[in-house]
Amino acid sequence: MTEKGQTSIGTEERVLMCGNEALAEAAILAGCDAYFGYPITPQNEIPAYMSRRMPEEGRVFVQSESELAAINMVFGASATGKRAMTSSSSPGISLMQEGISYLAGAELPAVVVNVMRGGPGLGNIAPSQSDYFQATRGGGHGDYRTIVFGPSSVQEMADCMSLAFELADKYRMTAMILADGFLGQMMEPVVLKKRPSPELPPKDWALTGAKDREQNIVRSLWLGEGVLEDLNFKLDDKYKQIQKNEVLCEQYEVDDAEIIVVAYGIAARIVSGAVTRAREEGIKVGWIRPVTLWPFPTEQISKAADEFRLFLTVEMSTGQMVEDVKLAVAGKAPVVFYGRPGGGVPTVDEILDKIRQLTIRHKTQDSRLKTQDKR
Amino acid sequence: MTANGLYEEIIIAGFGGQGIMLTGKLLAQTAMQAGKEVTYMPSYGAEVRGGTANCMVIISETKIACPVVAKPDSLIVMNKASLNKFGPRLKNHGLLIMNSSLIDTEPQLDETIEIISIPADELAVELGSQKSANMAALGAYLQKRAYLTADQAGQALPNVLAKRYHKTLPLNIKALQCGAEFTKSCCKV
The missing domain is CATH 3.40.50.920 (Rossmann fold)
Structure with a gap:
């Protein structure tokens, strides 16, 4: 599919690509270590592209058995300090909400792409913007937010990707790209190049083996008296910072x-x-x-x-x-x-x-x- | 056309298997290589299998706002169902390229619309394969609109055609040129 344009990637040259593929390649350029996903229209070009390109780069691609599995694989990979992502379309994103809530509770970075289609239910496969509430209100249970990007061109699909990984790492939370079937499928000229990454805090919370250091624990269950309340206030402070600093x-x-x-x-x-x-x-x-x-x-x-x-x-x-x-x-x-x-x-x-x-x-x-x- | 120069909205339609998507991608790629702004939107999913296939291409000198084509300036139709579906949407003074090999009726359209009726399948068969009928139709279109040439499309073709089909490049390039020649011979002004 995009076997041709490859030579131009990473340069200033314009390449004609569909939004889904541009976004996938941008994820690779942004240093995505692992992709997990389950097919659904209209975002199938993302897993298809990743299934070919991620192994080429020596990185991880897994087609999971379900969306639930995919988001929990993201949880696992992210807990080890790796950059992990998944993508789906509306019904699949609904299935992932539990995992996204757990990611928020455990303060793990993750990137989730929703190429929206018509709903409710299985709806249809046509472009739609009906998951705005779900995306911007958190979607799953609990007092949390996700950073949400609403790109409007193929170029912006790509540009949002590196920013999503960056902010996810910076704030230890989920960043979501909220696109739609139209943006996923349409082709436009796009310049794909690596964005210089700013200094990010070290992932000293990651599960990397506890030899010669205190053990790290990643979890979203906080039963101690007042512990969860403290976490909720901590998250809220973080969200206020984001509202102050990250509006585009x-x-x-x-x-x-x-x-x-x-x-x-x-x-x-x-x-x-x-x-x-x-x-x-x-x-x-x-x-x-x-x-x-x-x-x-x-x-x-x-x-x-x-x-x-x-x-x-x-x-x-x-x-x-x-x-x-x-x-x-x-x-x-x-x-x-x-x-x-x-x-x-x-x-x-x-x-x-x-x-x-x-x-x-x-x-x-x-x-x-x-x-x-x-x- | 606007004050800013070229602005052309095109719908290309036919049935699944006629290479409609490739034709649209080639047009977009050719225009991009010539330094133009382009958008390409395919019909996708269930609609593609067996039924009608169509795509929308916009080519412009300036940044393209809306990538959705409601009323095209030009329409390339490869079968009758597509003519019936999209014909009425053509703008007045628009251009219709129709594959007369598979469309046996006279289109009932506004009289200001220019029609090029090209036997694309027959021309392609003569060249060696019916499969390049889409290229003949595109060649006819490019010759008529003249903001890009069939040669430029031929040069862009390797960039959109999957490598496993590259052995068909010479045939497809010939079909592009053949379509352009057809327009030249039938539309002397």
Whole structure:
């Protein structure tokens, strides 16, 4: 499949690759030691690619017997201090939630890729963004978070990968890439090269054999009085640090905008097409694209809401991220939603129409406010 | 086309086995090698097996926002079902390349749409294998649109064709050129 492009990997040259394969190669460049996974559409190119490339690099590839096994293999490999990852699509990620919760409890780094498809249940295999709640709220049981990236291009699929491994190690927690079937399958030119890695804390907690040192214990069961509460507060401190330091977000033409469209992932690409056309029609509209979905760019959106504007959230679901937008806007401005669930992909025309309708409504509201002022 | 120059949205469609995905990838690869921005989106999963296969390609001088093609500027259809499905989506003043070897009806489309009706399967059989019909159709398209050449596509082909099929390179390159020649001979202006 990608036997051809290999010579260009690691250089500045552009290679035409699908999102799944670009992400897989980026994981290898990021120093992923072990991949464990079980096949499911639309992310099968990831295990397929890894099954060929990981042995070539002398690293570990295991096709597990189930998603439960895969995430627990990640737990095991990570406990030894190695960089480990798994990938799946929505139904498979649901099966992994127990393991992700255990990883959080044991403070183990891990990278999990979810190439979302339509749900609930087995749903379908079409692209969707309906796992936002699951990804950004933790997903499994217990008081925990995962870092979540929402890439919107093949290049960003690759770029998020090294950052995911880095932050997972830095904070000893799970970092998730939340992509969708569209991003996994589509091909775009991508430059794949090794990112210089910053200094990371040593993995002195890892199970590497206790010869000449105290034994390390990795576990998520804490029965002692107050022990778990302390851990929960420790995790919470960590999460606050992350919310302060690791937010990534992109903004376009926000300054003079009367309408701001908020979208992530592939939906943000479609939105940017619609916004460009709306600007050509003279409509003052911009967009904000969260790149990290958790930590969410609450501050950036809150700041944008300080002036009276309309917010439109576009998602491929019946409305999940819109709740975070509303929390960020905090009642300062109206937030409306447009979504296509179950594998439906909104078109540029649909979103453009929505923006046009909002312009009319916005003008009416504006004049109503002015009349009120006069009174 | 926009103020920024080339912007072309293409849908390529046929049935599974006609090399639809390869055709799309080749078009995208050729454009990328020529320094253009490209996106390629295949239909995937259950839809591919046995039924219709299609892919969307966008080629642009500038960064591509939305990779989804709703209304293509150009449509390459290799069988009748694909013509019926995607024909009505073609933009006015668009371009239709249709494989007349497998499509026996006149398409009922807007009169501003230009149609190149190429017997791609017959041409490919004459060259040695029906399998390169997709290349003939692509060659016809490239000649008509003229922002890339069939020769450039031939040069890009080894980069998208799996190595085990590289023995078919000369035949496929010939089919690309043959398609281009067909357009030249039928569309004298």
